[in-house]
Amino acid sequence: xxxxxxxxxxxxxxxxxxxxxxxxxxxxxxxxxxxxxxxxxxxxxxxxxxxxxxxxxxxxxxxxxxxxxxxxxxxxxxxxxxxxxxxxxxxxxxxxxxxxxxxxxxxxxxxxxxxxxxxxxxxxxxxxxxxxxxxxxxxxxxxxxxxxxxxxxxxxxxxxxxxxxxxxxxxxxxxxxxxxxxxxxxxxxxxxxxxxxxxxxxxxxxxxxxxxxxxxxxxxxxxxxxxxxxxxxxxxxxxxxxxxxxxxx
Amino acid sequence: xxxxxxxxxxxxxxxxxxxxxxxxxxxxxxxxxxxxxxxxxxxxxxxxxxxxxxxxxxxxxxxxxxxxxxxxxxxxxxxxxxxxxxxxxxxxxxxxxxxxxxxxxxxxxxxxxxxxxxxxxxxxxxxxxxxxxxxxxxxxxxxxxxxxxxxxxxxxxxxxxxxxxxxxxxxxxxxxxxxxxxxxxxxxxxxxxxxxxxxxxxxxxxxxxxxxxxxxxxxxxxxxxxxxxxxxxxxxxxxxxxxxxxxxxxxxxxxxxxxxxxxxxxxxxxxxxxxxxxxxxxxxxxxxxxxxxxxxxxxxxxxxxxxxxxx
Ligand SMILES: Cc1cc2nc3c(=O)[nH]c(=O)nc-3n(C[C@H](O)[C@H](O)[C@H](O)COP(=O)(O)OP(=O)(O)OC[C@H]3O[C@@H](n4cnc5c(N)ncnc54)[C@H](O)[C@@H]3O)c2cc1C
Numbered sequence: 001x002x003x004x005x006x007x008x009x010x011x012x013x014x015x016x017x018x019x020x021x022x023x024x025x026x027x028x029x030x031x032x033x034x035x036x037x038x039x040x041x042x043x044x045x046x047x048x049x050x051x052x053x054x055x056x057x058x059x060x061x062x063x064x065x066x067x068x069x070x071x072x073x074x075x076x077x078x079x080x081x082x083x084x085x086x087x088x089x090x091x092x093x094x095x096x097x098x099x100x101x102x103x104x105x106x107x108x109x110x111x112x113x114x115x116x117x118x119x120x121x122x123x124x125x126x127x128x129x130x131x132x133x134x135x136x137x138x139x140x141x142x143x144x145x146x147x148x149x150x151x152x153x154x155x156x157x158x159x160x161x162x163x164x165x166x167x168x169x170x171x172x173x174x175x176x177x178x179x180x181x182x183x184x185x186x187x188x189x190x191x192x193x194x195x196x197x198x199x200x201x202x203x204x205x206x207x208x209x210x211x212x213x214x215x216x217x218x219x220x221x222x223x224x225x226x227x228x229x230x231x232x233x234x235x236x237x238x239x240x241x242x243x244x245x246x247x248x249x
Numbered sequence: 250x251x252x253x254x255x256x257x258x259x260x261x262x263x264x265x266x267x268x269x270x271x272x273x274x275x276x277x278x279x280x281x282x283x284x285x286x287x288x289x290x291x292x293x294x295x296x297x298x299x300x301x302x303x304x305x306x307x308x309x310x311x312x313x314x315x316x317x318x319x320x321x322x323x324x325x326x327x328x329x330x331x332x333x334x335x336x337x338x339x340x341x342x343x344x345x346x347x348x349x350x351x352x353x354x355x356x357x358x359x360x361x362x363x364x365x366x367x368x369x370x371x372x373x374x375x376x377x378x379x380x381x382x383x384x385x386x387x388x389x390x391x392x393x394x395x396x397x398x399x400x401x402x403x404x405x406x407x408x409x410x411x412x413x414x415x416x417x418x419x420x421x422x423x424x425x426x427x428x429x430x431x432x433x434x435x436x437x438x439x440x441x442x443x444x445x446x447x448x449x450x451x452x453x454x455x456x457x458x459x460x461x462x463x464x465x466x467x468x469x470x471x472x473x474x475x476x477x478x479x480x481x482x483x484x485x486x487x488x489x490x491x492x493x494x495x496x497x498x499x500x501x502x503x504x505x506x507x508x509x510x511x512x513x514x515x516x517x518x519x520x521x522x523x524x525x526x527x528x529x530x531x532x533x534x535x536x537x538x539x540x541x542x543x544x545x546x547x548x549x550x551x552x553x554x555x556x557x558x559x560x
Contacts, residue, residue, distance in 0.1 A: 016513060017377045026381055038495075094349070095358050120494065120514075122376050124361045129319070129349035138320055138424035141346045144488070154428065158488050159342040160441075160497075162432040166318070168425045178478065178495060179488055214358030218371065218384045226520065229541040235554040238526065241542050246524045248445070248503040249470060249559070 001111035001148075001170075002057045003046040005080065006101055006131075007039040009064060009071040010121045023219040035071050038116025040078070041176040044183040045146055046114050047079030054148045057081050059108060063092055063100045069199060076194035077186040083199040084108075088211060094122075096204075096211040098130035103207035105135055110171065112153060117142050117175040128175035138168035144179035250279025250369050252335040255326060256297055257343050260287045260315065263296040265442060266339040268403035271302055273396040274337055275404070276366035280304045283411070284329065286322045286418075288315035294413050301408035311418035316427035317343060323350035324419045330355055330391055334369070340395035341441075348395050357389035364400035378494040379517040398441060399500035399521060433487055440490070443473030445503045448492055448519070451479035452508015452529065452548055459485040462552045463507065469559045475499065475519075477509045493518035508548050511536025528552070 011017055012032040020027050035043075049055040060075035062068040063086040072083035086100045105113065118125035132139035140155035144163070147154045148170075156165045158177045186194075204211045232238045242249045252274040257264040267283070274281050282305040283297045294308045307329065313321045326347070330336050336351060338344035340362045352359035364382070365373035371386045372394065440446065447467045453459045459480065467474050475497070476490040492499055494517035504522035509515060511527070511534055519525070520539050527540035530547050537543045544551060 011377070013514070017380055019381055026377065093358055095353060095356075098353055118495065120378060123378070123494065124349075124359070125345050126349035126352070126359050126361060129346065130353035130359075133323065133350040133353035136424075138422075139346075139350070140425075141319075142342065157342075160489065162430065162487075162489060164430040165428040166425050167428055169423075172424075177488075178482075214389045215360065215385045215387055218386055220376075220381050220383045223375070223379065223382050226525075226539050226541075229525070229537070229539075229543055231537075231543045231545065235544070235551060235558055238542055238544050239555070239558045242503070242524070242526070246503070246541070248524050 001055055002059065002108065003049060003055045004105060004108055004110040004113045005039070005042045005046045005058060005060050005075065006113070006115040006127070007043065007060055007062045007071050007075050008036040008119045009033050009062065009068045010036045010119055013037055013120055019220050019222050023221055025220060033067070035074050036116050036119045038118060038176050038178070040183040041178065041180050042114040042116050043075045043078045043080060044181050045176060048181065049148065050079065059084060059110065061086065061101065061104050063088060063097050065089055072199055073194045074186060076197045077190045078184060082197050085199065085201045086204060086207065087201050088204050090211060091213065092211055093213050093215060094124045094126035095130055095214065097127050098134055099209045100204060100207060100211070101127070101131045102134045103209050105131070112148070112171060113173045115173065115175050117177055128173050132173040137171050137173050139173045139175070140166055140168055141175040142177045143174050144177045146174060146180065250277055250335065251282070251333045252277060252279060252337055253282050253284055253326070253329060253333040255322070255338040255344070255347060256283050256285045256293065257339065257341060258285065258287060258290065258293040260290045261292055263293050265403055266341045266398055268300065268406065269398040269401045270337045270339045270396045271300055271404035272401040273363065273366055274335065275302050277335055277369045279334065282307060282333070284326065285309070286314040286325050288312050296406070298411040298413050299407055299409050301405040303409045303411040306411045306413045307416050308413060309416050309418040313418065313421035318425050318427065319347045319350050320422040320424045321419065322347050323354060324422055326351045327354045328419060333391060335392045335394060337394045337396060339398050341398070344395050348393060352393035355391055355393065357391050357393055358387060359393045359395065360385060360387060361395050362397040363394055364397050378513050379520065380513065397498060399498055433489055437467060438471065438473045440473040440475055440497055440499060443501050445470045445472035446475050446499055446501045447472045447505045447507070448475035448477070448509060449480055449485070449507045450477035450509030451483065453480060453485060456485040462548065465556045466505070466552060469556055477515050506536050506540070507552065509536055510534045511539065
């Protein structure tokens with residue numbers, strides 16, 4: 001079976017971003033960009049299914065500017081067989097991405113789609129669920145275990161208060177939790193190999209998808225800073241502060 | 250304005266998470282309707298009708314809602330949404346699962362985890378692990394919104410007298426089924442709503458140390474227990490304990506971080522706590538930049554002493 005994985009290029013998770021002084025946006029001009037960590041887990045999950053003989057082909061797809069080709073090359077270095085970039089210079093919100101992914105889904109007809117549970121830049125946690133809705137597929141969000149069995153996929157989900165295991169009819173959408181796996185390091189030979197793998201470039205126009213946005217960002221700001229705290233010399237001083245100054249215990 | 254709120258429940262009791270969405274809905278103005286999709290969920294409907302500020306409770310009672318599967322619940326919400334200006338849920342695992350499915354079926358954007366209602370169309374929400382607050386306006390005819398619980402008080406459980414109306418349930422989509430559910434039993438206060446949270450990180454070194462050092466402190470303070478991702482990954486505690494960008498967001502009156510360095514992703518889940526205490530042997534740990542009270546020291550010495558001094 002074929003697996004489609006969606007990957008997003010985001011500001012690296014170690015970078016603390018700054019807001020532009022006019023509040024018009026976040027300054028990402030010169031910062032390090034990487035693959036969204038949850039998407040690395042999604043690619044790793046798909047590649048492991050291929051290594052286990054369950055999947056026959058893993059196709060990585062990314063939506064965004066031309067630079068997303070790098071992200072797709074990383075996915076191919078992890079083990080994806082080919083890449084598809086839906087190139088689009090405009091800002092893409094989750095609903096637009098879900099529509100683009102659905103168009104790719106229709107062309108490729110995979111049995112399973114794996115995406116990260118959220119992107120660490122917009123923190124939306126929407127795209128997988130939206131894609132599942134648009135394509136009429138079942139969904140297993142926040143998956144920490146995954147197994148394909150016949151015409152079903154069985155997934156364990158991380159939920160508040162514990163876990164649940166559900167079975168979905170294929171084709172289905174999985175969104176990955178951090179717990180699903182530990183993505184492998186990409187090695188130099190695999191990076192070289194990835195350069196030769198096919199990468200197709202499409203556009204929203206070619207897919208006949210309108211990517212107009214429903215949300216307008218009016219401004220961005222830094223959250224209020226916490227006032228500086230104090231260092232205490234010992235446990236007795238801490239207990240005294242909590243009792244008499246903060247009145248919390 | 251008219252707001253439809255998806256109620257979170259286990260067929261027996263109403264989850265308090267829903268009460269935060271009720272408060273956010275009141276700030277948008279207009280009528281509030283609660284929707285209970287469940288199976289043999291009469292007690293939930295009764296409880297929902299008593300929530301202060303609620304005008305109406307719709308109940309879809311059918312076996313296909315027994316396990317809260319997203320495919321069926323979303324299908325039901327979509328049949329009703331056209332009559333509302335807003336559809337809301339609290340941004341819990343349940344809300345995050347169902348709501349984007351609803352939004353896509355309605356062909357509208359979703360506004361995730363709002364922390365403030367500016368007006369009925371304009372909202373604030375954190376992005377980049379809480380390092381940036383975005384103000385966004387929705388131009389969609391139906392606004393689909395998930396609400397961050399810690400940013401809105403819980404609406405009172407009593408005081409309302411809403412009408413309960415039974416509605417026809419959608420057919421089972423048959424797309425998914427529940428196989429099993431494992432819940433972690435605990436007598437401690439719930440993490441998301443606890444007044445005090447005691448949280449441990451990699452510095453604890455093992456699950457045995459976590460239990461031996463943090464549990465007595467939590468017992469003394471009647472606190473909930475939390476953890477960093479490193480502590481969860483290392484298997485000290487279950488995943489459900491994780492606080493942060495990709496775990497739970499808490500804002501208790503007192504948060505005690507023990508052996509936690511204070512990575513961006515961890516701060517995202519606790520930096521709105523009223524009072525933060527950090528106990529760490531590294532004086533340069535980033536956690537001290539948000540701590541009101543910091544104690545530089547070895548947690549293996551500090552914690553037993555702290556427990557003893559709390560008497
Ligand atoms: C996509 C993504 C999502 C993430 N989501 C989350 C999230 O939701 N929540 C989260 O917490 N993390 C998250 N992380 C991980 C995060 O980046 C950090 O790796 C993690 O928070 C570190 O946990 P820690 O502070 O326990 O461990 P460390 O950073 O290793 O810190 C351990 C601390 O313990 C102190 N220490 C050690 N021994 C002692 C002692 N004897 N006495 C006192 N102090 C001691 C050390 O000085 C150190 O400061 C995420 C990361 C990524 C990439």
